[in-house]
Amino acid sequence: MNQKQIAGERAVEFIEDGMVVGLGTGSTVYFSLLALGERVKAGLQIQGIPTSEATTKLAKQLQIPLTDFAAQPVLDITIDGADAVLPDLSLIKGGGGALLREKLVASASKKMIVVADESKQVATFDHAVIPIEVVPFAWETTAERIRQLGGRTHLRCQGEQVFVTDNHNFILDTTFAEVGDVAALQQSLKLLTGVVETGLFPNLADMVIIGTTDGVHILS
């Protein structure tokens, strides 16, 4: 079994009857969704809130019941992936461009469980790609403001086209030679006009389930 699959499946064991569940995005959570679909088929009663259009589509295919923030403003648990994880459980997310809805869902959840393979464990975010969602209007000016904070920005494209998020924004994949305090960098970036959200997730994950060749390794 691959590392993403064992991590993804283990997280679903934490879901209980009656819960409102945040459904993350990505190739690791994919396995969580498959396992959750099986449990729902077997009688588990939950309501899911998806973090992307892709997850919405898959959840519907798997017949996982869905709800929304208007009906359920507080979630019991969220299961989501990550692009990088520090030992203090700070995350980088947004490799698939879903970071804004992912942060809205995670921050409204009582518990966030992250699922990842071993490659996602890192010692530092220095030089790591941090996706930053920006409004398309004047994105070049926003990029310049990020560069003034020390970031190297790269407008995300998909083939010849600029990548557009589910929220109709652009992504600036940005690296910093020295990230320093993750929460402080997040704050500084959020203060820039034009920045919608960043892929830095300090203080949100409660547990990280890492799939390894010898089974799962749980950090909490």
Ligand SMILES: O=C[C@H](O)[C@H](O)[C@H](O)COP(=O)(O)O
């Ligand atoms: O925007 C995408 C999300 O933040 C994903 O959860 C993250 O990129 C990890 O994805 P994967 O499990 O495919 O590596």
